Amino acid sequence: MQPTTPHRVRRPARAPLHVLGLLLTTLTLVLFPLLVPAVASAQAPDDQSQVNVEEHDQNIAINVRYDNEPVADVRVVVTGGGYEAEALTNDRGQARVGVPTTDAYEVLIDEESLPEGVTVTGENPLNVEYGSQFFQPANFFLGEGERQTTGLMAQFVERLVNGLNFGLMLALASIGLSLIFGTTGLTNFAHAEMVTFGAVAALALGVFADWPIWIAIIVAVALSGAFGWVVDAGIWRPLRRRGIGLVQLMILTIGLSLAGRYVFQFFIGGGTYQLPGAGGTRHQILGPIRLSTVDMVSMGISLTVLLLVAYWLLRTRTGKATRAVSDNRSLAAASGIDVDAVTRIVWVAGAALAGLSGVLWAYFRPGIKWDMGVQILLLIFAAVVLGGLGTAFGALLGALVIGVLVEVSTLWIPSDIKYVGALGVLIIILLVRPQGILGRRARIG
């Protein structure tokens, strides 16, 4: 799984008064496609100082020096136009990051990766704009001194909000998985592909077909629902009729998941695509909370849809029937509920919700990739198990807990193992309270 937020954005530290030395970072922007392949081919493919150089024609070359001595292992993050990449400077103090377009890019030095007692005294991040020229130098001024770090509380709040955003997105996917489990008993590993389906459909319509993104997203969610109906009617209903066991069905979902994943790769390849409007600048909302417009819209959509789902489950006839079937399939059938119809509705609704969460996940990561759904599949499972398999509101609660846990835990653990905490919770909850937070005690062993 890829980390969802590859870097911590820090505010630039202002120049401290007691500057003892000057660190000059020359940032050179090279728009010189001819030069790139020669340089790129000379490097090992996994060299962390050469990022996406082969994929893109333009690249930004970063040069970090201290008193004419190169500084190695400085983390540099390049963002802009929905693109984001990070690199580490090599032992010559250099790094090169390929960029897809000639838009303006923001180049940020991660101050935590600088040597002890050194800060950036100039602007950080630096905005780099392409002109018509091939070459544009820009200077960072760095100096020795105290680093002004954001307080722990402020960081906590910022990550809490980020985690809520992530959790709401997870909740959309989790409710579908939980309801499908509740109504049919199926542990659907192919749910990840439903998440990816929504994002890929939005990509096909909004980018490849160039529709307005709003319409593309709405149609993509509708298509996801239709996809859920097709999968249920075409695969699962006939198999249920044949009386195939649940364990067999579970392994079948894995086959479907593998096939689906590689069908996506067949169509969009191994690269990462962006939806229009991804990334964007973050506005200061309140105190340390900084959110981009997309973040806010995404949270708004998640909340609205989740409230609608809650209303549907609690107040409408079909929603109540769904909860009844989810609780006890045979009892519901005996009391005159059309179980097959409910199952169909749950598949359509679950797939549509998963598709929507895929679109939001594409904005949150950011980027659309053939295996993006699988990257969060286990987090979705963790959320569902934590809340209680088969319960809709448990899934919502579990997703929020998992989302916040994943983001906030990066305060103490490295971000490349932030999913480990969530997966650990999954195992611990099965030890301590296997029915989950909201689930009723049932036989699980």
Next chain:
Amino acid sequence: MDWGQILNNTASFMLSAETIGFMLAALGLSIHFGYAGLLNFGMAGFMAIGAYGYAISILSFGLPWWAAMGVSMLGAIVFAVVLGIPTLRLRADYLAIVTIAAAEIVRLLFQTQLFDRWTNSADGLGGYHASFRAANPLPTGTYGLGPWTYTETGWWARVFGLLLVALAVVLVWLLMRSPWGRVLKGIREDEDAVRSLGKNVFLYKMQALIIGGVLGALGGVVIALPSAVIPQYYLPSLTFFVWTALLLGGAATIFGPVLGSMLYWMLMAFLSGVLPAMAAEGWLPISTTQAGNLRFVVVGVALMLLVAFRPQGILGNKKEMTFVK
């Protein structure tokens, strides 16, 4: 289209290190799933522990190759115990979710920058071959028959791997005809019935998990023997490829895992040769990269069809698979 080349390559994959490693891992999985009924979706974790245990023991601690393999097996035993204590009491679907999560935790811990000193994080480990190759009893040179022509190092890794497979096959055969194996099959069919006979079901399951896990770790070692260890190899999909190989041959059979792994890798090699060639000839209206990846779609669909229509696999007996429900 060069049919000779494609068929040659396909035949050669019958004896690749990956095929032999898959045989061991699938044998382990047949103990878990085929005989004990445990739905272990975390085989990739055992394989990762095997490969990393071997590589780290040699590179960081300078152990000889046979001791490094001992470390791998020990690692698998520890992982099986740690994994088994919380999960073996769970229902099948919970067990599946937890094992897949545990395998992912293992992979993420091998991949993180945190232990870079030992694991080399995302770049993986290589260059641990000297000790194993020094023990090579085969004469130098390139020899063999037709597509199965390798150098002495190539043969050594294969012969050693096949030796392990032979030992594992005999072990599984002896175990499953012993009273221990009959209890295990009883647990698979009806746990409560066996419990009412006074058997400690948990202990039997744990022993099965350990033995199968050790075989999985050895599979990981055999795959790593001639090549390198890279964390991205041990994704959950690796587990599912092993599952496909197992179900193809027959989950509750002795030779099913061996046959299944062989057929699985021959099919993969054949498709990765024939599909791009067909695209290059213009018979398929797609690019060669797209054609190359189509084989994984075939694997997914094959897995679905197998489970739906022939869950007992090629060699299996349908009566042995009634526990899958």
